[in-house]
Amino acid sequence: MRTHIKELRARYDLTQEDLAKKVGVRRETILFIEKGNYNPSLKLAHDIAKALQTTIDELFIFEE
Amino acid sequence: MKGKKEIIVSIVVVAGVLLTLFFYLMGTGEIEFNQIVLVGIALILVGLAMYIIWDKIRNVQKGLPGKDERTVSMSHKAGYYGFIAAIWSAVFGPVIIDIIFGYELDGGDVSAIVVLVSAFVFIISYLYLYWKGK
Numbered sequence: 108m109r110t111h112i113k114e115l116r117a118r119y120d121l122t123q124e125d126l127a128k129k130v131g132v133r134r135e136t137i138l139f140i141e142k143g144n145y146n147p148s149l150k151l152a153h154d155i156a157k158a159l160q161t162t163i164d165e166l167f168i169f170e171e
Numbered sequence: 172m173k174g175k176k177e178i179i180v181s182i183v184v185v186a187g188v189l190l191t192l193f194f195y196l197m198g199t200g201e202i203e204f205n206q207i208v209l210v211g212i213a214l215i216l217v218g219l220a221m222y223i224i225w226d227k228i229r230n231v232q233k234g235l236p237g238k239d240e241r242t243v244s245m246s247h248k249a250g251y252y253g254f255i256a257a258i259w260s261a262v263f264g265p266v267i268i269d270i271i272f273g274y275e276l277d278g279g280d281v282s283a284i285v286v287l288v289s290a291f292v293f294i295i296s297y298l299y300l301y302w303k304g305k
Binding site for chain 2: 124127128131132133134135136138139142144145147148151
């Protein structure tokens with residue numbers, strides 16, 4: 108799974124820590140989601156998408 | 172607030188373990204090699220636990236949660252591995268010690284091995300998952 112979190116963070120000038128504070132998780136969790144090393148729950152994916160003013164579909168790219 | 176309470180409880184538990192080890196060593200007349208090994212492993216575990224607590228404190232100080240869904244998931248996975256290790260160490264620990272050292276363990280020794288092995292596997296699994304991100 109790939110994500111557009113890094114690009115969207117840059118667009119809104121947010122650091123990983125800022126985004127982590129917005130969605131209520133630890134900074135490392137954002138880091139590992141960005142790297143594709145951790146699959147977030149649907150709720151966290153929704154919260155991140157909301158914080159970055161986008162949708163889950165646009166934020167996460169699922170590859171088969 | 173919940174995170175802070177957990178941190179305080181963890182610090183109290185670590186202090187309790189250190190005090191117990193201290194009194195255990197003070198109460199033991201001549202310290203044998205196997206006791207040094209057991210206390211050494213316990214101290215390594217305490218050190219690793221302190222690292223985890225310190226990491227939580229660092230996050231709370233930054234205004235981030237001490238735990239989140241990833242750390243909860245990590246705890247569950249590490250707990251499962253620790254549980255499996257406890258079962259296997261109870262079954263094979265005495266057998267392996269008997270084969271290698273020719274020494275038959277009593278019930279207390281087996282309990283100590285089970286506790287230390289499961290705790291060690293839990294901490295190592297937790298830290299592995301912490302750094303790996305899974």
